[in-house]
Amino acid sequence: AQRVTQPEKLLSVFKGAPVELKCNYSYSGSPELFWYVQYSRQRLQLLLRHISRESIKGFTADLNKGETSFHLKKPFAQEEDSAMYYCALKNSGGYQKVTFGTGTKLQVIP
Amino acid sequence: GAGVSQSPRYKVAKRGQDVALRCDPISGHVSLFWYQQALGQGPEFLTYFQNEAQLDKSGLPSDRFFAERPEGSVSTLKIQRTQQEDSAVYLCASSSQGNSGANVLTFGAGSRLTVL
Numbered sequence: 001a002q003r004v005t006q007p008e009k010l011l012s013v014f015k016g017a018p019v020e021l022k023c024n025y026s027y028s029g030s031p032e033l034f035w036y037v038q039y040s041r042q043r044l045q046l047l048l049r050h051i052s053r054e055s056i057k058g059f060t061a062d063l064n065k066g067e068t069s070f071h072l073k074k075p076f077a078q079e080e081d082s083a084m085y086y087c088a089l090k091n092s093g094g095y096q097k098v099t100f101g102t103g104t105k106l107q108v109i110p
Numbered sequence: 111g112a113g114v115s116q117s118p119r120y121k122v123a124k125r126g127q128d129v130a131l132r133c134d135p136i137s138g139h140v141s142l143f144w145y146q147q148a149l150g151q152g153p154e155f156l157t158y159f160q161n162e163a164q165l166d167k168s169g170l171p172s173d174r175f176f177a178e179r180p181e182g183s184v185s186t187l188k189i190q191r192t193q194q195e196d197s198a199v200y201l202c203a204s205s206s207q208g209n210s211g212a213n214v215l216t217f218g219a220g221s222r223l224t225v226l
Contacts, residue, residue: 006152036215044153044201044217086152096141096205096213097166100152 002027004089004101012107013077021072021104023061023087032090033063033070036100039083047072047085057081077108112136114218116202122224123192131187131221135204143215144177144187145201153201159185192225199223 003026013019025031035047048056050063050070061072070087087101115134123129135142141160145153146169155169161182170177174192179185189196199222203215 004152009150034214043219044203046214049214090213097155097158098143098215099155100145102150102152 002031002089002091002097002099004087004099006085006087006101006104008104009102010105010107012109014109015079016076019072019074019077019081019106019108021085021087021106023070023072023101025068025070025087025089027068027089027091029092031092033061034088034090034098035059035061035070035072036086036088037083038086044086077106079108079110082106082108114202114204114216116200116218116221118221119219120222120224122226124226125193126191128188128190129192129223131189131200131202131223133185133187133202133204133218135183135185135202136206136216137183139204139206139216141205141213142179142185143203143205144185145203146171147199147201147220149198156187156200189223192223194225197223197225 005024033050036044037047038044059074063070084103084105086103088098090096090098117132143158144156147153157177158166159179174190176188199220201220202218205213205215
């Protein structure tokens with residue numbers, strides 16, 4: 001069974017401080033990992049995915065298969081980064097079931 | 111349409127009532143998902159359609175939950191004899207590809223169900 005774990009419910013950081021949102025997964029195959037974000041009063045939306053190896057809004061995430069982790073990082077937090085962040089895993093099998101973690105609320109203190 | 115549309119946005123039901131939640135995905139999107147999000151939790155998978163075929167309904171919590179997508183576009187999630195534990199936001203998402211590729215989910219705004 002595929003599972004996504006986000007150990008922190010809430011992460012508070014000061015503006016300008018580095019951010020790391022943790023995500024660990026369990027899956028027997030080769031997964032695809034995503035980070036989704038939900039800003040206040042907005043819809044859940046994709047932030048980034050590991051296969052694209054992209055940086056979005058200054059955020060990056062590296063898939064570490066040895067540690068089964070996909071932590072989200074940003075060197076300098078901004079107030080507009082405050083939101084709920086969900087790590088998600090898509091199976092690599094025949095169809096695309098996507099499993100979400102419980103989410104981490106990022107609060108950037110001005 | 112421009113995005114995934116869900117209706118109603120808010121629904122209050124008395125315990126025991128039946129409810130129907132509608133999802134209108136992005137035109138042409140093959141895949142459609144329903145998720146249940148309880149307060150303070152992440153989205154929990156309910157069911158998945160590829161066109162009109164329901165390929166996975168393993169997340170439906172009981173036989174009171176039923177979903178359909180008869181023409182491969184609009185989908186309806188029906189909950190019979192609602193219970194208080196059914197109170198949650200029901201999210202619909204669609205994506206453009208079928209089995210292959212890295213697929214991005216586009217979410218609707220959700221339908222918030224409150225069962226009294």
